[in-house]
Amino acid sequence: MRKRKEANGLTAKSGLLLYDQMKILIPPNMRYITPLQISFYLLLLTLAISSGCNEGSSEDMPSVLETKEQPDTASPSLASTVEEDRHQITKTNTLPSRPDPRSGVLLEKADFWIGLPNKTTSLVYLRLAEKTEIKVLGTVEGYFEVMHRGLIGYVEKTIVDVQQPPKEKPIPVPEPPGKIAEEEQSGDRVAARLVENGNGATPTGIAPCTGEIGEEILPGISCVQYRAKVLEKVSTLEIYLKRIIDKTEVNRTKSIDLACRLFINEQARVYTSSLSDQGRSRPIRKYLNSLMALSYDRVEIEWTNIQYISDLRKAPDGRFYGYVHIEQQFEGFMDGQLVYGDVTEKKITIVLESYEVINAEGETGTRWDIFLSDIGVEQTKTIG
Amino acid sequence: MHQVVLFLLLLSGSVTAQSIKGDLESDFAFKVKQIDEFIDRFNHAPQTLARQYDAGLTHRENLHTLFDQHIEDWDYALIEEFVDQIGSRSGEKILDFYDPLWYAELECSFSYRGTSKLITLILQNQLAQNGGSKWVIVSVLEFLDGVYCEDIPQAKNAGFYLHPMSHVTNFMELDRAFEDKENLQNIFDPWNQGMDFLAFKNGVLKGTLKYQSNHRITYHFLQLEGWIFTVDYFPRQAPNAGWLISSLQRASGKEKQRYLAEKLNLL
DSSP states (O other): OOOOOSSSSOOHHHHHHHHHHHHHHSOTTOSSOOHHHHHHHHHHHHHHHHTTSOOOSOTTSOOHHHHHHGGGTTOHHHHHHHHHHHHHHHHHOSOOOOOOOEEEEESSOEEEEESOTTSTTOEEEEEEOTTOEEEEEEEETTEEEEEETTEEEEEEGGGEEEOOOOOOOOOOOOOOOOOOOOOOOOSOHHHHHHHHTTTTOOOOOOOOOOOOTTOEEETTEEHHHHHHHHHHHHHHHHHHHHHHHBTTOSOHHHHHHHHHTTBSOTTOEEEEEOSSSOOEEEEHHHHHHHHHTTOBSEEEEEEOSOOEEOOOEEOTTSOEEEEEEEEEEEEEEETTEEEEEEEEEEEEEEEEEEEEEEOTTSOEEEEEEEEEEEEEEEEEEEEO | OHHHHHHHHHHHTTOOTTTTTOSTHHHHHHSBOSHHHHHHHHTTOTTSHHHHHOTTOOHHHHHHTTBOTTOSOOOHHHHHHHHHHHHTTTTSOOSOTTOSSEEEEEEEEEEETTEEEEEEEEEEEEEOTTSOEEEEEEEESSOOSSOOOSOOOOOSSSOSOBOTTGGGGTTTTHHHHHHOGGGGGGGBOTTOOOHHHHHHHHHHHHTSEEEEEEEEEEEEEOOSTTEEEEEEEEOOSSSSOEEEEEEEEEOOHHHHHHHHHHTSOOO
16 A cells, blocks of 8 residues: 555655655756746846846835845855846847856754845745755855745855755757647537637647746747746745734735735635635735734744646736646744644736836837736645 | 555556655645646646656556546446557647537535525636637526526626636636626627526526535546546545546547536537
């Protein structure tokens, strides 16, 4: 019989184990993203934004990308790499490559900061266990800028054992965009009748986003940019969620306002289902307000598994829809004691919306942005 | 006992504890989290997490893992025949999200004349003129009082509709779509002019039927020549979880017609 470990559920540790195994097992052209790919995507998106690729993103969101841009002067080597890459984009309009980040292992437990620890807006987002593997992106003021599970943050330098960079791998040549084949039904009358039901249209061929470099899912939107933007929005939402739930935070209603701005509109709903009762759905703001009422002294939120980002599908109104599927472990503490914890799967609908802009010279261009929409939250396990 | 037999069957396909690393860590990798993932797994697409987790997973093994192992009365010979047939087409795109002959069956609660009533809706992902697609309600399984010969008005604008990823959040958009009375037609198949369907549409429009929630989704796949199978959601902490095949039957073209008429109230 299939051998199972003692508990029926994922623990943070088992999540780490899985993730570590994945890094070995998963090939680079996978749809599920590894930290290596994520770091690459985020850097490229940063470059794209700085070169005017996407002017639609909100300025006051504490984006993981913003935290990455701060240490320009303190990290000349990183800054010069960025400058070189930017130059390359201007000249060739193609996505530059970047050296693989170095691997590192934590020598002891470490705080994972979102934002540089000396900034007032920074926070300890996670507490990482000893021997956790991370990707080191750069050095800033006694901290390593690191990537962990799709998040960019900071960890004290002294407790990281940095390993040698891996050998450079050849960049795979992207496949031409795939065409969605029209299904042929073998003379089945039923099939023939129902094919006609579809208005005779054929689905728009959106190239599947396999993570290859240079791949475009839609004209002007690379797979890399799409995935990085999705991760940025979802990470930002997680940061707000933590602030909203943490009763030591001073302006939690502001966090609710900012979180709502990540969504396509406030009609977006959150459907929650637990192991014990029937699910229910609420508008996003109402849901966030209910989270604020929970009030714990301390909250730990961790993505316990790698996330799945789907391809995009076109809707009749021209918008494109996708989703991201993540598993999250939540723990709430009161007086230092764990009072509630659970593991949930979150299915977050993604909307890609493009819009026309006119610059000072009167030239029009198309911009795009990713917004979050309906969320399904399914509880899979309770902790404590 | 049957579970043991099915498990032995899986062993024969080399889906052993070792090959799928049957520890808790594999649960997320093997759980079929979305119907899109089911389609990819069925096609043995290389980008699925299951294949990336276990590089040696064969198409036959992948197909076996898509059957609910907790069902006790499987016809194992039939499963083998099915797996053999599909496995022989490995490398092809066998199922496609844009296939016409697959449907979602939603068991919903409506408030009807002051009481709660279970009504089952059948939805299909249909293509739009712009090459996009959306989910639409193509039929209703319950008969309601009243004789209606007239359809509801055309939608005034795009309004609410069920976008092509609505299934990811279990069609929770139905909430809003049923309230957008001006554009109600957006969520219905205009080709179905059956009396029961018109009665349902008019009931929603006039407010005698009020949508409350949906509880259960079953997908019906009829696009494979000679076969019909259904997929249900099995929420459990195990690798064999999520959207899995819950029934399988051989079906000729005529039997499919009968299935569409009797089970899905179509045709």
